[in-house]
Amino acid sequence: MSRVVSSKHRNNLIIHLVLIAGAAVMVLPFLWMILTSLKTTTEATQIPITIFPAEPSFRGYVDALRQSAFLHYYANTLMAAFMKTLFPVVFSAMAAFAFARIRFPGRGLCFFLIISVMMIPNPVFYTPQYLMMSKLGLVNTTTALWITSLVSPFATFLLRQFFLGISKELEEAAVLDGCNPFQIFRYIMLPLVKSALVAVVIIQLLWSWNELQWPLIINSSPEKLTLSAGLATLVSMFGTDYPVLMAGAFMAVVPMLILFFIFQRRFIEGVAFSASKG
Template sequence: MMKSQSLTSKRTNLAIHAILIAISVVMIVPFLWMILTSFKTMTEATQIPVKIFPSEFRWSSYPEAFKQSAFQYYYLNTALSAFMKTLFPIIFSSMAAYAFARIKFPGRSLCFFLIISVMMVPNPVFYTPQYLMMSKLGLVNTVTALWIASLISPFATFLLRQFFLGISKELEEAAILDGCNPFQIFWHIMLPLVKSALVAVVIIQLLWSWNELQWPLIINSSPEKLTLSAGLATLVSKFATNYPVLMAGAFMAVIPMIFLFFIFQKRFIEGVAFSAHKG
């Protein structure tokens, strides 16, 4: 009986690993294809039957990507925008989440409902009012417009509130007896206890900000004011697209995220897994 159960367990694990490997292959093939295409000539990239490996690895597409677009500005704008869209939501959303979770005030539930209801509305719905606001402030076609409208994140507020609700109230009561005010309790006691949730929020905000496409294309038109995603879109032509150059640009665009993942791999996995478990 025990041998039968052990055999069944091994088969189940084998099947699970086989499925995971298959999914991993499906996910990594487009990435490898992007890298290989960046080393091909235009003829090799578009020929039929498809040629997987280039006859010769050519690096010319990478400097060509800088020549055909303002790639150095794309990097700087994307890094600045991603930093601001991560820093401010962490600060403001964590404060709002703590207030909604621990501080009782009139209309608390209504205010929280209004914030959460924003998550139910697609982002493109906000583009028109946001553009009008940026226009009145004179921020159209500026780098500031890329991040100024994203100072708070409803999702981050919701996620962090759930974590704050799970912390024992005895800790706050002990801090109050020691003479701590609400901000001191939040900063010195509560915030360190939700470190895993903060990591998850940083991951989500950073990836979303780095890959954002629509808003930069709407608010900015100058090449020097675009982000990486929007700048890569300008390399796509209506009549002819240089695919090796486009793939070289796409690969250079994801390099920072790849390095960040390998450097903070443990934190990335812990943050995402812990937030999924909490949800």
């Protein structure tokens, strides 16, 4: 018995060491970014490398805000992230409910096509999307940042898994009370999938907040870029001024970190439940 317990403790120790190592790999770059943002340009590029700044300075933050269109990047990103979260969540929730609860001809084929879109890399769609935006006269506008992302196949799939896990007796009772499908969706189903909705909102926000390629493709004006695209321009604008670049990166990351820490419990619940229903 003692050998079994000892073996179990050893396995747990190994697992925890692996998890700690994995966490360190993910956290250390973030800490390095913060420390570099507080260094001078000389300290950030000198050899041998120094870990901590000799005299912490906020010059990088001041220069990032003063010498670039950083506030424009923030405004554009907030607007694009809001629109690319609101519409996909609303439309995907309705589509997911239909695929989970309403029987109609071609339901399986339609859902298969939606899932198939998830297998195609996003850059494949950039050329036709750009041509569409050009025809509509939306190139180099903030509208083009979000109008191509009104529906999310991933959000549809995730929410469908939740709707499938809800007891049909609730729906049948609502029908007996005279509820139509939209009322069932609005007043019965949505309140029961709050964790899934929070997970979808966070995922959509992260994707839109960190998107780089599409903003660079559709916009050429610095005032129309998002944070990720704007940070890419800091390299050419400031050369090797890494404190400025790291300061900008830190200011771009902070809002999403705060959001995740606030809603992390519901986010984990949502992802875990959908996986168990997969």
